[in-house]
Amino acid sequence: MVDLTLAKQHIRVTHDDEDELIQQYINSATVDVEGISGQLLARRIVTQQFAEFTDWLPLDWAPDPEDIIVSYFDSDGVPQEISDARAVRNRLFPADKWPTIEANSVIEVSYIAGWESEPVDLVDAVLVLVSGKYDNREGGYGDAIKIAEAICGHRRAIQV
Secondary structure, eight states: OOOHHHHHHHHTOOOSTTHHHHHHHHHHHHHHHHHHHSBOSSOEEEEEEESSOOSSEEOOSBSOOEEEEEEEEBTTSOEEEEOOOEEETTEEEOSSOOOOBOTTOOEEEEEEESOSSOOHHHHHHHHHHHHHHHHTTTSOOHHHHHHHHHHHGGGSOOOO
16 A cells, blocks of 8 residues: 555655645545556455356456355355355356356355555556646546556456
């Protein structure tokens, strides 16, 4: 996570009067960069929901998904968990085959993903957005968004 000190250095702020505002910009820019790149800047638990099992389930967040648990209700309405599904890049495959589920059941996939140490390009993208938000407080920081997309857009996993 980009810290307040680094962000203030980047935007050349030496006073503490706007620390709360700058921290808000850091938080917002981090969410933006995660959305652009599809990668979490810090490791944490994420959950996705699906309406049905397909050949594979897309994992929206990277990198390095681990501790994957698939929860669902079987055809008898009994809650079940699968812990041996395997992730290959951004796709989740069953160890053997997906089970039959109860009609209108929701499949929930929980896993841990994200960077242990943020890549410098993603940090740069956050700093560019913080600067854009700080310099253009009324909005209109579209150029900063374009730059952030150029910096980290290549990291976005393409669903095929």
